[in-house]
Amino acid sequence: MSSKIEETTIAGKKVFNVEDNYLIACFDDNVTEEVITEIAKQKPYYFVMRDSSMANDSVATNFEQIFAAYSPDTVRKVL
Numbered sequence: 001m002s003s004k005i006e007e008t009t010i011a012g013k014k015v016f017n018v019e020d021n022y023l024i025a026c027f028d029d030n031v032t033e034e035v036i037t038e039i040a041k042q043k044p045y046y047f048v049m050r051d052s053s054m055a056n057d058s059v060a061t062n063f064e065q066i067f068a069a070y071s072p073d074t075v076r077k078v079l
Helices: 033-041 057-070
Strands: 005-010 013-018 023-026 046-049 075-078
Touching (some): 005 033, 013 033, 023 033, 033 057, 057 075
Antiparallel strands (some): 005 013, 013 023
């Protein structure tokens, strides 16, 4: 059985959603707080992105706070 993978766009960035928010991943460049916030609001079980994808230090600094506010239970992985 294969997983259902949907490709969507959030604030101009390509986002992959696997099995209805079980896993959300974004590998685009220049990912902003807006993108992170919209993903966190979807309350994924897992969220994966590349460290180098963050638009700037501010995004890296606010990443945990954004998830803590909207989806504290999400397992977050920055590669």
